[in-house]
Structures are given as structure tokens and as C-alpha cells.
Amino acid sequence: MPDVIMVTFGDMMRVPGSRSSLQKEKAQGADIRIVYSPLDTLRIAAKYPQKRVVFLAIGFETTSPSISVALLRAREEGLQNVFCLNCQKRxxxxxxxxxxxxxxxxxxxxxxxxxxxxxxxxxxxxxxxxxxxxxxxxxxxxxxxxxxxxxxxxxxxxxxxxxxxQYRRVVRPEGNPLAASKIFEIFEEDQAEWRGFGSIPRSGYRLRDEFKTMDARHFPLAVEPPLEHPHCLCGEVLQGVVSPPDCPLYSVVCNPENPVGPCMVSVEGTCAAYYKYGNGGRGLEFLEDENPTP
Ligand code: SF4
The missing domain is CATH 3.40.50.11750 (HypD, alpha/beta domain 1)
Structure with missing residues (x-):
């Protein structure tokens, strides 16, 4: 959509979709911008009032409070061109x-x-x-x-x-109730789709009725159901049923340069960590080369 600026966090750029990624679409000319804070969306929206600025809201409970605050502030500042494509998870x-x-x-x-x-x-x-x-x-x-x-x-x-x-220098037993409460000022619990698991009740959010006008899902677009790679075993990896090298795509087809499934995208992903610290599945060979038998 030519009047849309898509705004998101950098680690979303390489996430593989059914047919493409944001990085590839940006290379094809789509206006997709990386921000470090959801509040940056407001600055972009104020600068381009003739555009619809869509924040691709993704993340877990860590990022949801800051996303909520940004959307609340957009409402307070009267920015009519800020929208949210909500993909947050619980x-x-x-x-x-x-x-x-x-x-x-x-x-x-x-x-x-x-x-x-x-x-x-x-x-x-x-x-x-x-x-x-x-x-x-x-x-x-x-x-x-x-x-x-x-x-x-x-x-x-x-x-x-x-x-x-263990992480006592950051985490308190009661958490941060003020930040947590911000989420529910604008969102309410909803089912969400998880790759490898399907739909999980109450594992995501939807915008409350008062904020429905900010929902980018109401744009008049026909969106096909997502396609998952038939051989990606992310669901099994996350359940601990298989290890990443058991996946037929691991390393050769799916690697951090060319991730096929979500477990290979971010450095925190199980397959990405396995690839990095196992040296692409050749960790033992690597160690043997480094320490030749006398
Ligand atoms: S190696 Fe790639 S395709 Fe296989 S389970 Fe991991 S992320 Fe999915």
C-alpha cells in the first residue's frame, strides 16, 4: 500500500514470512523503517501526516508496556495516522x-x-x-x-x-505491576497463532474496542493464511522432542544467514544458538581441529 509506512524493531526484518521478509520487501521499495522505541513511531507519524504509519507490534510482556504507552500517547496527541498491527504474545x-x-x-x-x-x-x-x-x-x-x-x-x-x-538484580517477586497494568489499558487477552503450535487461547492480545480505529487489521486487504515450511521442526524443537540437527533443513538450508523457521532467526532462538555454539553442527570437528591429538 503506497500510503503506508511500516515501522518495526530491527530483529523483525529477517523473519521469514510465507513468501518473503520485511528485508526483502524493503529492498523491493516498500517503506519499512526500523525503530528502537515504539515512541519513534509518533515522530514519524507527525512528520508524514499524509501517510498511514503502522507499527508492527511484536514481542512478549517485556515490550508490551512500552508499545501500550506509545499508542496511548498517540491518542493523547491526536495523531490520527498511527496504527498498530498487533502480533504480541504472552x-x-x-x-x-x-x-x-x-x-x-x-x-x-x-x-x-x-x-x-x-x-x-x-x-x-x-x-x-x-x-x-x-x-x-x-x-x-x-x-x-x-x-x-x-x-x-x-x-x-x-x-x-x-x-x-536467579536474576535478582533485575526481577522482583511481584514484577512491575505498574508496567503490567499499562498493557491492559489498551489491549485485552485474545487467542494467538504460534508457529509450530497453532492457536493458543489467551496467548496474545487484541486492541480494546475503544482503540479499534488504530487496528491495522481493519485495512481493506485480503491476507492469505500463513504457510509454514513443511519440514521445519520448530514445534518439536521447542517441546524438547528433537534437537536442531535432527531437522532436515538445519545448517545446509536453514542457517542464521537464511533462516527458514523462527527458531533460527534471533540469537536467542534454539536453532540459532545451537548453530552458533555448535559451529554449524560441526562443533566437535572444530574443537578437534583446534586441539589436534598428539
Ligand atoms: S533448523 Fe530451521 S527449519 Fe529446522 S527447526 Fe530449526 S528453524 Fe525450523
């Missing part, structure tokens, strides 16, 4: 779906520190109470991860299932 319902999967092989969770800074501990209690699995809210530095794994193993050895916090 973590706890997805974890519950994972645990309910028949083949799931997950013994415990390293829970995301950034999401938990907003949510706190309470939304994860079902992991321990209903499913008997331990969880540790963990930070992102190597020492955080090691300590988080150590705390998980200790719980398993001691036969405990609790939600503990």
Missing part, C-alpha cells in the same frame, strides 16, 4: 501448552528474565503446582545461565518443584 499460556503436549520432554524451565521483570513469579506458579516441574527465572550473562542451570539441577536432585529467581 509467555505463560505458551508454557502451559508446551507442558500439555503429549510428547513433551522438559524437566525444568529457565524462565526469561526480561519478561519476568514485568510479570514477577506468580504467573509461572502453575509450572510447579500443576505440572510438578521446577523453574528458575534467569538472566542472560553466561554466569547467570550457569547458575540458573545449577539451581534447576539442585531442585531436581532434592525433589523440589518451585519457581525461584
Amino acid at each position: 509467555v505463560p499460556p505458551a508454557l502451559k501448552t508446551l507442558l500439555q503436549a503429549e510428547r513433551v520432554r522438559i524437566d525444568g524451565f529457565l524462565l526469561p528474565g526480561h519478561v519476568s521483570a514485568i510479570l514477577g513469579v506468580a504467573p509461572y506458579q502453575f509450572i510447579a503446582e500443576q505440572f510438578g516441574r521446577p523453574g528458575v527465572i534467569t538472566g542472560f550473562e553466561p554466569l547467570d545461565i550457569l547458575q540458573g542451570i545449577g539451581m534447576l539441577v539442585k531442585q531436581i536432585e532434592e525433589g523440589r518443584s518451585e519457581i525461584e529467581i
Whole structure:
């Protein structure tokens, strides 16, 4: 649509869609801009009042409060040309779906520190109470991860299932209630589609009725249902049923330069991490080359 400027975070640019990506569409001439804060959308909208400026809202509970504040401010400032294409997700319902999967092989969770800074501990209690699995809210530095794994193993050895916090320098047990409440000033819970899992109830958001005029999904466009690569095993990888190299596309077809599935896109993705730290599936060969047998 020529009168539309699409605005989003940088890590969305390479995410593969059914037929293309934002990066490829930008190369073809689409007006797609990367921002570091959702509030930058307002600046662009004020500069181009004749354009419809669509913020592709994506992320988990970490980013949802700032997206909500930006949209609320757009309303306060009377910016009529700011729209939201909402694709945000909620973590706890997805974890519950994972645990309910028949083949799931997950013994415990390293829970995301950034999401938990907003949510706190309470939304994860079902992991321990209903499913008997331990969880540790963990930070992102190597020492955080090691300590988080150590705390998980200790719980398993001691036969405990609790939600503990390793990332105490950021996460408080009660989270950040003020930030969390901002989300529900503009959004309400809704079902959402997850690649590899399908639709999960209450795992996303929709704009409240008062904000429906900001919803880019009301643009008169025919959008085809998304296509997933038939051989991508992201769903199984996330359930712990297979490891990334078990995927027939891993490394040769799907790699960080050319991601096919979402697990290969960001550095936090399971397949991307496996690729990076396993040296593209050749980690052991690499180590042997570095340390030749005498
Ligand atoms: S290697 Fe690529 S295609 Fe295979 S599961 Fe991972 S992301 Fe999906």
C-alpha cells in the first residue's frame, strides 16, 4: 500500500514470512523503517501526516508496556495516522501448552528474565503446582545461565518443584505491576497463532474496542493464511522432542544467514544458538581441529 509506512524493531526484518521478509520487501521499495522505541513511531507519524504509519507490534510482556504507552500517547496527541498491527504474545499460556503436549520432554524451565521483570513469579506458579516441574527465572550473562542451570539441577536432585529467581538484580517477586497494568489499558487477552503450535487461547492480545480505529487489521486487504515450511521442526524443537540437527533443513538450508523457521532467526532462538555454539553442527570437528591429538 503506497500510503503506508511500516515501522518495526530491527530483529523483525529477517523473519521469514510465507513468501518473503520485511528485508526483502524493503529492498523491493516498500517503506519499512526500523525503530528502537515504539515512541519513534509518533515522530514519524507527525512528520508524514499524509501517510498511514503502522507499527508492527511484536514481542512478549517485556515490550508490551512500552508499545501500550506509545499508542496511548498517540491518542493523547491526536495523531490520527498511527496504527498498530498487533502480533504480541504472552509467555505463560505458551508454557502451559508446551507442558500439555503429549510428547513433551522438559524437566525444568529457565524462565526469561526480561519478561519476568514485568510479570514477577506468580504467573509461572502453575509450572510447579500443576505440572510438578521446577523453574528458575534467569538472566542472560553466561554466569547467570550457569547458575540458573545449577539451581534447576539442585531442585531436581532434592525433589523440589518451585519457581525461584536467579536474576535478582533485575526481577522482583511481584514484577512491575505498574508496567503490567499499562498493557491492559489498551489491549485485552485474545487467542494467538504460534508457529509450530497453532492457536493458543489467551496467548496474545487484541486492541480494546475503544482503540479499534488504530487496528491495522481493519485495512481493506485480503491476507492469505500463513504457510509454514513443511519440514521445519520448530514445534518439536521447542517441546524438547528433537534437537536442531535432527531437522532436515538445519545448517545446509536453514542457517542464521537464511533462516527458514523462527527458531533460527534471533540469537536467542534454539536453532540459532545451537548453530552458533555448535559451529554449524560441526562443533566437535572444530574443537578437534583446534586441539589436534598428539
Ligand atoms: S533448523 Fe530451521 S527449519 Fe529446522 S527447526 Fe530449526 S528453524 Fe525450523
